Amino acid sequence: MAHRDMIIDGDLSSALAAYLPVPYNDRPFVTLTYAQLLDSRIAAQPGTRTVISHQQTKAMTHYIRHHHDAILVGIGTVLADDPKLNCRYYLATSSSSSIRPVVLDPHAKWRYSQSQLRSLVDAQQGLAPLILVDADTEPDTSESHLLQATGGHYIKIPVIGQPLQTVWNTIYKQLWDHHHIRSIMVEGGATVINDLLTLGNYDSLIVTIGPVFLGDKGVVVSPQRAIADLQAVQWWTGIQDSVLMARQSSTTLNKYRLINY
Ligand SMILES: NC(=O)c1ccc[n+]([C@@H]2O[C@H](COP(=O)([O-])OP(=O)(O)OC[C@H]3O[C@@H](n4cnc5c(N)ncnc54)[C@H](O)[C@@H]3O)[C@@H](O)[C@H]2O)c1
Numbered sequence: 001m002a003h004r005d006m007i008i009d010g011d012l013s014s015a016l017a018a019y020l021p022v023p024y025n026d027r028p029f030v031t032l033t034y035a036q037l038l039d040s041r042i043a044a045q046p047g048t049r050t051v052i053s054h055q056q057t058k059a060m061t062h063y064i065r066h067h068h069d070a071i072l073v074g075i076g077t078v079l080a081d082d083p084k085l086n087c088r089y090y091l092a093t094s095s096s097s098s099i100r101p102v103v104l105d106p107h108a109k110w111r112y113s114q115s116q117l118r119s120l121v122d123a124q125q126g127l128a129p130l131i132l133v134d135a136d137t138e139p140d141t142s143e144s145h146l147l148q149a150t151g152g153h154y155i156k157i158p159v160i161g162q163p164l165q166t167v168w169n170t171i172y173k174q175l176w177d178h179h180h181i182r183s184i185m186v187e188g189g190a191t192v193i194n195d196l197l198t199l200g201n202y203d204s205l206i207v208t209i210g211p212v213f214l215g216d217k218g219v220v221v222s223p224q225r226a227i228a229d230l231q232a233v234q235w236w237t238g239i240q241d242s243v244l245m246a247r248q249s250s251t252t253l254n255k256y257r258l259i260n261y
Protein backbone atom coordinates (compact mmCIF):
# COMPACT_ATOMS: atom_id res chain seq x y z
CA MET A 1 0.00 0.00 0.00
CA ALA A 2 1.55 3.31 -1.07
CA HIS A 3 1.63 6.15 1.46
CA ARG A 4 1.16 9.43 -0.31
CA ASP A 5 2.24 11.34 2.82
CA MET A 6 5.73 9.81 2.60
CA ILE A 7 7.04 12.33 0.10
CA ILE A 8 10.38 13.91 0.86
CA ASP A 9 11.19 17.52 -0.01
CA GLY A 10 13.51 17.75 -3.02
CA ASP A 11 16.03 19.98 -1.25
CA LEU A 12 16.16 17.60 1.71
CA SER A 13 16.80 14.54 -0.46
CA SER A 14 19.55 16.49 -2.29
CA ALA A 15 21.18 17.44 1.00
CA LEU A 16 20.99 13.85 2.29
CA ALA A 17 22.75 12.39 -0.76
CA ALA A 18 26.22 12.97 0.71
CA TYR A 19 25.35 11.05 3.90
CA LEU A 20 23.71 7.94 2.48
CA PRO A 21 25.56 4.58 2.44
CA VAL A 22 28.48 3.95 0.14
CA PRO A 23 29.83 0.41 -0.34
CA TYR A 24 32.70 -0.75 1.84
CA ASN A 25 34.79 -3.91 1.35
CA ASP A 26 34.98 -5.22 4.85
CA ARG A 27 32.20 -3.86 7.06
CA PRO A 28 28.72 -2.35 6.87
CA PHE A 29 28.18 1.39 6.45
CA VAL A 30 26.46 2.61 9.64
CA THR A 31 24.09 5.58 9.88
CA LEU A 32 23.10 6.78 13.37
CA THR A 33 19.81 8.66 13.18
CA TYR A 34 17.25 9.82 15.74
CA ALA A 35 14.93 12.70 16.66
CA GLN A 36 15.61 14.89 19.69
CA LEU A 37 14.19 18.04 21.22
CA LEU A 38 16.00 21.23 22.26
CA ASP A 39 17.23 19.79 25.55
CA SER A 40 18.75 16.74 23.84
CA ARG A 41 15.90 14.51 25.02
CA ILE A 42 14.31 11.82 22.86
CA ALA A 43 11.34 10.76 24.99
CA ALA A 44 9.22 12.53 27.63
CA GLN A 45 9.75 9.68 30.13
CA PRO A 46 11.64 6.38 30.14
CA GLY A 47 9.68 3.60 28.47
CA THR A 48 7.26 5.86 26.62
CA ARG A 49 7.01 6.94 23.00
CA THR A 50 7.08 10.65 22.24
CA VAL A 51 6.24 11.95 18.79
CA ILE A 52 8.95 14.45 17.84
CA SER A 53 9.23 14.48 14.05
CA HIS A 54 6.98 16.56 11.83
CA GLN A 55 5.49 14.74 8.82
CA GLN A 56 8.34 16.17 6.70
CA THR A 57 11.09 14.64 8.84
CA LYS A 58 9.11 11.42 9.38
CA ALA A 59 9.10 11.06 5.60
CA MET A 60 12.87 11.64 5.72
CA THR A 61 13.27 8.74 8.16
CA HIS A 62 11.48 6.42 5.75
CA TYR A 63 13.52 7.77 2.84
CA ILE A 64 16.69 6.93 4.80
CA ARG A 65 15.29 3.47 5.66
CA HIS A 66 14.78 2.95 1.93
CA HIS A 67 18.54 3.32 1.42
CA HIS A 68 19.64 0.78 4.05
CA ASP A 69 19.70 -3.01 4.25
CA ALA A 70 18.87 -3.13 7.97
CA ILE A 71 17.30 -1.02 10.72
CA LEU A 72 18.60 -1.69 14.25
CA VAL A 73 16.97 -0.80 17.58
CA GLY A 74 17.40 -1.95 21.18
CA ILE A 75 14.80 -3.95 23.10
CA GLY A 76 13.89 -0.87 25.20
CA THR A 77 12.56 0.81 22.06
CA VAL A 78 10.66 -2.27 20.97
CA LEU A 79 8.97 -2.66 24.37
CA ALA A 80 8.13 1.08 24.58
CA ASP A 81 7.04 1.67 20.98
CA ASP A 82 5.94 -1.66 19.44
CA PRO A 83 7.47 -0.22 16.24
CA LYS A 84 6.66 -1.22 12.68
CA LEU A 85 10.32 -1.09 11.55
CA ASN A 86 9.37 -1.28 7.90
CA CYS A 87 9.84 1.22 5.10
CA ARG A 88 6.79 3.22 4.12
CA TYR A 89 8.59 5.37 1.56
CA TYR A 90 8.04 4.06 -1.93
CA LEU A 91 9.86 4.93 -5.10
CA ALA A 92 7.90 4.59 -8.32
CA THR A 93 10.04 1.57 -9.14
CA SER A 94 9.66 -0.27 -5.85
CA SER A 95 6.53 -1.35 -4.05
CA SER A 96 7.66 -3.38 -1.07
CA SER A 97 9.56 -2.87 2.15
CA SER A 98 12.92 -4.58 2.03
CA ILE A 99 14.64 -3.25 5.13
CA ARG A 100 15.55 -5.99 7.63
CA PRO A 101 14.69 -5.18 11.27
CA VAL A 102 17.42 -6.08 13.76
CA VAL A 103 16.64 -6.00 17.49
CA LEU A 104 19.31 -6.13 20.20
CA ASP A 105 17.54 -8.21 22.86
CA PRO A 106 20.19 -9.98 25.00
CA HIS A 107 17.68 -11.76 27.27
CA ALA A 108 15.08 -12.57 24.55
CA LYS A 109 12.37 -10.49 26.24
CA TRP A 110 10.49 -9.59 23.06
CA ARG A 111 7.34 -11.50 22.19
CA TYR A 112 7.53 -11.12 18.42
CA SER A 113 4.39 -13.25 18.09
CA GLN A 114 2.34 -10.47 19.78
CA SER A 115 3.93 -7.56 17.94
CA GLN A 116 2.75 -5.11 15.35
CA LEU A 117 5.72 -6.12 13.19
CA ARG A 118 4.53 -9.73 13.09
CA SER A 119 1.14 -8.55 11.68
CA LEU A 120 2.95 -6.49 9.05
CA VAL A 121 5.13 -9.45 8.10
CA ASP A 122 2.01 -11.60 7.73
CA ALA A 123 0.55 -8.89 5.48
CA GLN A 124 3.82 -8.78 3.48
CA GLN A 125 4.43 -5.19 4.53
CA GLY A 126 7.70 -5.83 6.33
CA LEU A 127 10.50 -8.35 6.79
CA ALA A 128 10.78 -10.64 9.80
CA PRO A 129 13.45 -9.53 12.27
CA LEU A 130 16.87 -10.78 13.21
CA ILE A 131 16.92 -10.84 17.02
CA LEU A 132 20.36 -10.61 18.64
CA VAL A 133 20.41 -12.51 21.92
CA ASP A 134 23.24 -13.29 24.31
CA ALA A 135 25.13 -16.52 23.69
CA ASP A 136 23.81 -17.92 27.00
CA THR A 137 20.13 -17.04 26.37
CA GLU A 138 17.66 -19.74 25.26
CA PRO A 139 14.77 -18.08 23.40
CA ASP A 140 11.26 -19.48 23.86
CA THR A 141 10.77 -22.44 21.49
CA SER A 142 7.41 -21.38 20.06
CA GLU A 143 8.71 -17.83 19.45
CA SER A 144 11.74 -19.31 17.71
CA HIS A 145 9.60 -21.53 15.45
CA LEU A 146 7.28 -18.68 14.51
CA LEU A 147 10.22 -16.38 13.82
CA GLN A 148 11.86 -18.92 11.51
CA ALA A 149 8.59 -19.71 9.76
CA THR A 150 8.21 -16.03 8.85
CA GLY A 151 11.82 -15.68 7.68
CA GLY A 152 13.52 -14.29 10.79
CA HIS A 153 16.17 -15.71 13.13
CA TYR A 154 17.54 -15.51 16.62
CA ILE A 155 21.28 -14.84 16.44
CA LYS A 156 23.37 -15.76 19.45
CA ILE A 157 26.38 -13.58 20.16
CA PRO A 158 28.43 -12.89 23.31
CA VAL A 159 26.89 -9.72 24.76
CA ILE A 160 26.62 -9.89 28.55
CA GLY A 161 29.84 -8.86 30.26
CA GLN A 162 31.60 -7.97 27.00
CA PRO A 163 33.25 -4.58 26.42
CA LEU A 164 30.95 -2.22 24.53
CA GLN A 165 33.22 -1.98 21.53
CA THR A 166 33.45 -5.76 21.25
CA VAL A 167 29.66 -6.06 21.31
CA TRP A 168 29.22 -3.63 18.44
CA ASN A 169 32.06 -5.08 16.39
CA THR A 170 30.52 -8.52 16.77
CA ILE A 171 27.11 -7.20 15.69
CA TYR A 172 28.48 -5.46 12.59
CA LYS A 173 30.60 -8.48 11.66
CA GLN A 174 27.81 -10.99 12.19
CA LEU A 175 25.39 -8.99 10.03
CA TRP A 176 28.05 -8.53 7.35
CA ASP A 177 29.38 -12.10 7.30
CA HIS A 178 26.18 -14.11 7.72
CA HIS A 179 23.27 -11.94 6.63
CA HIS A 180 24.69 -10.00 3.70
CA ILE A 181 23.88 -6.67 5.38
CA ARG A 182 25.95 -3.90 3.83
CA SER A 183 24.32 -0.89 5.50
CA ILE A 184 22.72 -0.45 8.91
CA MET A 185 20.49 2.39 10.06
CA VAL A 186 20.63 2.59 13.87
CA GLU A 187 17.49 4.35 15.17
CA GLY A 188 17.71 4.00 18.95
CA GLY A 189 16.83 4.02 21.69
CA ALA A 190 18.66 6.06 24.29
CA THR A 191 21.09 3.35 25.43
CA VAL A 192 22.04 2.39 21.91
CA ILE A 193 22.35 6.02 20.74
CA ASN A 194 24.52 6.97 23.73
CA ASP A 195 26.81 3.98 23.14
CA LEU A 196 27.33 4.76 19.46
CA LEU A 197 27.82 8.49 20.14
CA THR A 198 30.47 7.61 22.72
CA LEU A 199 32.24 4.95 20.64
CA GLY A 200 32.03 6.91 17.40
CA ASN A 201 31.46 3.69 15.43
CA TYR A 202 29.14 5.15 12.80
CA ASP A 203 29.77 6.73 9.40
CA SER A 204 26.92 9.26 9.15
CA LEU A 205 24.95 11.08 11.81
CA ILE A 206 21.49 12.45 10.93
CA VAL A 207 19.63 14.12 13.80
CA THR A 208 16.17 15.69 13.64
CA ILE A 209 15.77 18.52 16.15
CA GLY A 210 12.28 19.68 17.14
CA PRO A 211 11.45 23.06 18.75
CA VAL A 212 10.30 21.81 22.19
CA PHE A 213 11.87 21.36 25.63
CA LEU A 214 10.91 18.13 27.38
CA GLY A 215 12.17 19.03 30.85
CA ASP A 216 13.96 17.03 33.47
CA LYS A 217 11.85 13.85 33.28
CA GLY A 218 12.87 13.40 29.65
CA VAL A 219 15.37 10.81 28.40
CA VAL A 220 18.69 12.46 27.43
CA VAL A 221 21.08 11.41 24.69
CA SER A 222 24.69 12.59 24.79
CA PRO A 223 28.11 11.01 24.33
CA GLN A 224 30.30 10.46 27.41
CA ARG A 225 33.13 12.39 25.76
CA ALA A 226 33.36 15.71 23.97
CA ILE A 227 33.04 15.47 20.19
CA ALA A 228 34.11 18.48 18.17
CA ASP A 229 35.34 16.94 14.94
CA LEU A 230 32.23 15.99 12.97
CA GLN A 231 32.88 16.47 9.25
CA ALA A 232 30.86 17.90 6.35
CA VAL A 233 28.22 19.36 8.68
CA GLN A 234 25.05 20.58 6.99
CA TRP A 235 21.72 21.84 8.30
CA TRP A 236 18.32 21.64 6.66
CA THR A 237 15.35 23.52 8.11
CA GLY A 238 11.75 22.60 7.41
CA ILE A 239 8.32 23.75 8.59
CA GLN A 240 8.93 22.68 12.19
CA ASP A 241 12.19 20.76 12.55
CA SER A 242 15.83 21.21 11.62
CA VAL A 243 18.03 18.31 10.56
CA LEU A 244 21.74 18.03 11.27
CA MET A 245 23.71 15.88 8.85
CA ALA A 246 27.36 15.04 9.44
CA ARG A 247 30.00 12.46 8.72
CA GLN A 248 32.21 10.82 11.26
CA SER A 249 35.74 12.23 11.30
CA SER A 250 38.31 10.17 9.45
CA THR A 251 40.52 10.20 12.57
CA THR A 252 37.84 8.51 14.64
CA LEU A 253 36.96 6.06 11.87
CA ASN A 254 40.60 5.16 11.25
CA LYS A 255 41.19 4.62 14.93
CA TYR A 256 38.11 2.44 15.09
CA ARG A 257 39.06 0.47 11.99
CA LEU A 258 42.70 0.00 13.06
CA ILE A 259 41.65 -1.43 16.37
CA ASN A 260 38.91 -3.63 15.10
CA TYR A 261 39.19 -4.75 11.53
N1 LIG B 1 13.27 10.01 19.37
C1 LIG B 1 13.89 8.99 18.80
O1 LIG B 1 14.48 9.15 17.73
C2 LIG B 1 13.86 7.66 19.45
C3 LIG B 1 14.39 6.58 18.75
C4 LIG B 1 14.34 5.32 19.34
C5 LIG B 1 13.83 5.18 20.62
N2 LIG B 1 13.37 6.27 21.27
C6 LIG B 1 12.91 6.14 22.65
O2 LIG B 1 14.00 5.61 23.43
C7 LIG B 1 13.44 4.94 24.56
C8 LIG B 1 14.08 3.58 24.70
O3 LIG B 1 15.44 3.73 25.04
P1 LIG B 1 16.15 2.64 25.97
O4 LIG B 1 17.48 3.16 26.36
O5 LIG B 1 15.20 2.24 27.06
O6 LIG B 1 16.23 1.38 25.01
P2 LIG B 1 17.13 0.87 23.81
O7 LIG B 1 16.21 0.72 22.66
O8 LIG B 1 18.39 1.64 23.65
O9 LIG B 1 17.45 -0.60 24.34
C9 LIG B 1 18.25 -0.76 25.48
C10 LIG B 1 18.42 -2.23 25.74
O10 LIG B 1 19.15 -2.83 24.66
C11 LIG B 1 20.06 -3.77 25.16
N3 LIG B 1 21.41 -3.27 24.89
C12 LIG B 1 21.75 -2.13 24.27
N4 LIG B 1 23.09 -2.03 24.17
C13 LIG B 1 23.60 -3.13 24.75
C14 LIG B 1 24.91 -3.63 24.95
N5 LIG B 1 26.00 -2.96 24.53
N6 LIG B 1 25.07 -4.78 25.60
C15 LIG B 1 24.00 -5.46 26.03
N7 LIG B 1 22.73 -5.08 25.85
C16 LIG B 1 22.54 -3.92 25.21
C17 LIG B 1 19.82 -3.88 26.66
O11 LIG B 1 18.88 -4.91 26.88
C18 LIG B 1 19.24 -2.52 26.98
O12 LIG B 1 18.42 -2.55 28.13
C19 LIG B 1 11.94 4.86 24.33
O13 LIG B 1 11.33 5.87 25.11
C20 LIG B 1 11.79 5.15 22.86
O14 LIG B 1 10.55 5.71 22.52
C21 LIG B 1 13.35 7.49 20.70
Ligand SMILES: Nc1nc(=O)c(N)c(NC[C@H](O)[C@H](O)[C@H](O)COP(=O)(O)O)[nH]1
Residues within 6 Å of the ligand: 034, 035, 049, 050, 051, 052, 053, 057, 058, 061, 073, 077, 081, 082, 083, 084, 085, 086, 187, 188, 208
Ligand atom coordinates in the same frame (compact mmCIF):
# COMPACT_ATOMS: atom_id res chain seq x y z
N1 LIG C 1 12.56 9.89 13.71
C1 LIG C 1 11.79 9.72 14.80
N2 LIG C 1 10.90 10.67 15.14
C2 LIG C 1 10.13 10.53 16.24
O1 LIG C 1 9.32 11.42 16.55
C3 LIG C 1 10.24 9.34 17.03
N3 LIG C 1 9.46 9.14 18.13
C4 LIG C 1 11.16 8.37 16.62
N4 LIG C 1 11.29 7.22 17.30
C5 LIG C 1 12.12 6.20 16.73
C6 LIG C 1 11.87 4.85 17.28
O2 LIG C 1 12.82 3.90 16.76
C7 LIG C 1 10.54 4.34 16.90
O3 LIG C 1 10.40 3.11 17.55
C8 LIG C 1 10.44 4.11 15.44
O4 LIG C 1 10.55 5.32 14.74
C9 LIG C 1 9.11 3.56 15.14
O5 LIG C 1 9.15 3.19 13.85
P1 LIG C 1 7.83 2.93 13.10
O6 LIG C 1 7.35 4.28 12.60
O7 LIG C 1 6.82 2.29 14.02
O8 LIG C 1 8.31 2.03 11.99
N5 LIG C 1 11.93 8.59 15.52
